[in-house]
Amino acid sequence: MHKWARIATFCKTCISGPLHIHLNMMSTIVFSAWLLLSSLLAGFLGALTGLGGGVVIVPVLTLLFHVDIHYAIGASLVSVIATSSGAAASYVREGFSSVRIGMFLEVATTLGALFGAYLTTMVSAPTIGVIFGIVLLYSAWASFRTKHDTHTDKPDAMALRLKLKGSFPAPAGEESYVAQRVPAGFGLMYVAGTLSGLLGIGSGAVKVLAMDQAMRLPFKVSTTTSNFMIGVTAAASAGIYLSRGYIAPGLAMPVMLGVLAGSMLGAKVLVKAKVPLLRTIFALVIVALGFEMIYNSLAGKL
Amino acid sequence: MMTWDDQKMEEIVSNMLRIGVLTAASLVFVGGVMYLFQHPGPVPNYRHFHGEPGILRDPVSIFWGAIHGHARELIQLGLLVLILTPIARVFLCLVGFFSQRDRLYVAVSGLVLAVLLYSLVFGH
Numbered sequence: 001m002h003k004w005a006r007i008a009t010f011c012k013t014c015i016s017g018p019l020h021i022h023l024n025m026m027s028t029i030v031f032s033a034w035l036l037l038s039s040l041l042a043g044f045l046g047a048l049t050g051l052g053g054g055v056v057i058v059p060v061l062t063l064l065f066h067v068d069i070h071y072a073i074g075a076s077l078v079s080v081i082a083t084s085s086g087a088a089a090s091y092v093r094e095g096f097s098s099v100r101i102g103m104f105l106e107v108a109t110t111l112g113a114l115f116g117a118y119l120t121t122m123v124s125a126p127t128i129g130v131i132f133g134i135v136l137l138y139s140a141w142a143s144f145r146t147k148h149d150t151h152t153d154k155p156d157a158m159a160l161r162l163k164l165k166g167s168f169p170a171p172a173g174e175e176s177y178v179a180q181r182v183p184a185g186f187g188l189m190y191v192a193g194t195l196s197g198l199l200g201i202g203s204g205a206v207k208v209l210a211m212d213q214a215m216r217l218p219f220k221v222s223t224t225t226s227n228f229m230i231g232v233t234a235a236a237s238a239g240i241y242l243s244r245g246y247i248a249p250g251l252a253m254p255v256m257l258g259v260l261a262g263s264m265l266g267a268k269v270l271v272k273a274k275v276p277l278l279r280t281i282f283a284l285v286i287v288a289l290g291f292e293m294i295y296n297s298l299a300g301k302l
Numbered sequence: 303m304m305t306w307d308d309q310k311m312e313e314i315v316s317n318m319l320r321i322g323v324l325t326a327a328s329l330v331f332v333g334g335v336m337y338l339f340q341h342p343g344p345v346p347n348y349r350h351f352h353g354e355p356g357i358l359r360d361p362v363s364i365f366w367g368a369i370h371g372h373a374r375e376l377i378q379l380g381l382l383v384l385i386l387t388p389i390a391r392v393f394l395c396l397v398g399f400f401s402q403r404d405r406l407y408v409a410v411s412g413l414v415l416a417v418l419l420y421s422l423v424f425g426h
Contacts, residue, residue, distance in 0.1 A: 027343035032334075068351040078381050082323055085387050089319040099308065099315075103395060103411050110417040117421070163406070231319075231388035236418055238385045240425035242378075243360070245353030249377035250346055253334040256381070260327060 028250065035065070035254035043083065043262025048269060049279040050223075051143050051286065053259050054080040054202050058132060059289040062302060067251065069125045069302060073200030074246030077234050079259035080202045084231035086260060087267065098166040101179060101217070102225045105189045105210070109233040112193020117237035119198050121244075129297030132199050136290030139205040140283040158182045159215075168221055177218055185215035197237035202230035311398035315391055322387030326380045333368075333376030340373050361422075389418045 038060055039053075046053025054076055061072035120128065155178055159165065164179035179185065188210035195203045204226050211222035241247055296302045306314070357363045358378050365382075367375025396411040 026345055028341050028345055029338050029343075031343075031345045032338060065348075067348040070351045071348050078384055081384050081388065082326065085319045085384075085391075086323045089316045089323070099311065099395060100407060103392075103407060103414060106392070106414045107410060107417075110414055110421075114417065114421055117425075163404075232392060232414065232418070235385050235388040236421050238381075239418075239422035242382070242385070243425045245355070245359050247358075247378070247381060248346070248348065248354055249333070249358060249374040249381070250337060250341065251348055252381060253330055253337065253377050256330060256384075257327065257334065260323070 032250070032254040035061075035251070036258040038064070039079065039255045039258025040262040040265075043079075043259035043264075044266040044269075045262075045278070045282045046259075047083075047087075047263035047266025049143070049282045051139065051279070051282055052080075052202055052204050053083065053263055053266075054200075055136060055139055056286060056289060057255060057259065058200060059136065059293050061251075061255070062129075063289070063292055063296065069128055070120070070246050071248050071251055073120070073128075074241045074248065075200075075252040075255040077196075077200035077238050077241060078247060078252050079256045080196075080200070081231050081234045081238060082256050082260040083263045084202060084227055084234065086264060088228045088231060098164075098221060098225055100162075101164050101166065101211075101221075102229050104162060104164060105186065105207075105225075106229055106232050108186045108189035109193035109196070109207070109229060110236040112190040112195075113197035113233050113236035114193075114240070116194040116197020116199075117240040119194070120246075123198070125302055126297040126300065128198065129293050129302045131195075133290045133292075133294035133297065135195060135199060135201070135203070135205075136286050136293060140286040140290065142205045142209065143279065143283050156180050156182065164215075166221070168218065175218070177221065179211075180216040181214050185210045188214055193233050193236070196230075196233050197240075200237075200241075202227075202234065204230060306398045306401050311395065314398075315394055318390060318394060319387060322383060322390065326384035326387065329368075329380030329383060330377050331380075333373050333378075333380060336371075336373035337377060385422070389415070389422070392418060 039057065042056045042060060043053035045051075046056070057076040057079060058069065058072045061067040061075065062069050067075075159179040159182050162182065164182065165177060167174045167176040188206065192203045192206035192210060195201065195206060204223075207226035207229060208219075208222045211217045211225060212219050217225075238247075293302075357367060358374060361382055364375050364378045368379040392411055392415045396408060396415060399407040399411055
């Protein structure tokens, strides 16, 4: 254990050492280039592994670049809108995401996002850091969950009245589905929205949980609809962030362009490659960042 | 009035999202290149939060600054277009539901749109 701790410290010094020394006198172009590269990598790995690049942006900015968490959240949120909208453009065409289910649940996520953005002014930076760490750990854990489609054809009266049903192209022809347990899904979506507004992330992991576990929607439908909803959810708090001055153009510029380009690249490569090992590694990186966020927050270093 | 079936609606939405993201990214890129030339260094202090100045927060002043070729306002304008893209998507869906005479979902998307516009206009 002792040896591993030393190795971890060594690795951290190698990565953040040069940054740390020069951060104050670095030229804007070098600083932006570092940000662009990190964001490109985050977006690429996020898309390739399906874990999303947005979730690591805030820890990278705060822990590695020593950016204040409010600026980090602002830059992260705009890059989340970019990747979600970019990816959604191709998902909708495949006919997986249900427009009605997404729209209905966006009532919950946008209201939650308003509440979350309001919370950022009430809650201290270390508290945000701890919540962020817990969400990171959950996201990593959720990515290892087995993806079984629990198919129930029992019609749910409320879901039918709200037209929360659809069909999607499966290998064996069109497969239809009806949502279950609508109030539970709606409630979880409010939580997802709040986390998105508070932490500047897409909170795709919680959105998928709401649709796949609570509402028993097919997994593929849940993930694509979730991606579709992330942009609208984030837009609800981004307006508030902008008017509060959380969005710094010099910081958001390289981050947004990097994450967007990286995730588009990742989506292209994804078609050709199956990546269980990379997924595990990236999940472990998220776990490490989660623990570090919690540790730094508790130690008052955030 | 022409009705949009779900497939037609998805196609229009998909194209709109693509155009929105592309426009936003181009504006941010152009503004970013100008920014790097105009602000060679040192790096602004992001370590302590002090909030961006008022001209970079208000949509109207961002728009005028961008028109006059100011780099940071141009980046903010791109980000503003990005924020408006999902909002425009909700609006398009509302129009689609309206043309399908789906009253329930006209109301649902109207509600989402109201929340989004509220946050954009009264978000302070």
